[in-house]
Amino acid sequence: MNSTMTKELAIQALNQAIGREHPSERLIHHSDRGVQYASHAYQDLLRKNGFIPSMSRKGNCYDNAPAESFFSTLKNELIHLRHFKTREEAKSAIFDYIEVFYNRQRRHSSLGYLTPLEFKLQFRQKEAVEAA
Secondary structure: OOOOOOOHHHHHHHHHHHHHHOOOOOOOOOOOHHHHHHOOHHHHHHHOOOOOOOOOOOOOOOHHHHHHHHHHHHHHHHHHHOOOOHHHHHHHHHHHHHHHHOOOOEEHHHHHOOOOHHHHHHHHHHHHHHHO
């Protein structure tokens, strides 16, 4: 998180995700058409990792519906319910909401009422069986 959305921030976040998740090549990376995602440096990082870039069509919010839905949920379940005194307090609360509650405890109807972590583990187990 930062006060402005820059390509450096987006690159840092992508590198962090790559380091944590170790995604396979041919991963489809979807984003909106923000200048940070369209930058040569960001697109080069996607290509370097063998990812397939996918961008929303101009002016079509439905292409990015999962991300928009997540941000709506985050705002309705956390942001609009609290007043944060500092950026650090907000960062900490958002981190806890995403990493502790949203990914590990909150069940999602779109995932068959699994948590995102349960869904990811189930997916990876299926991938491992298919690869064997």
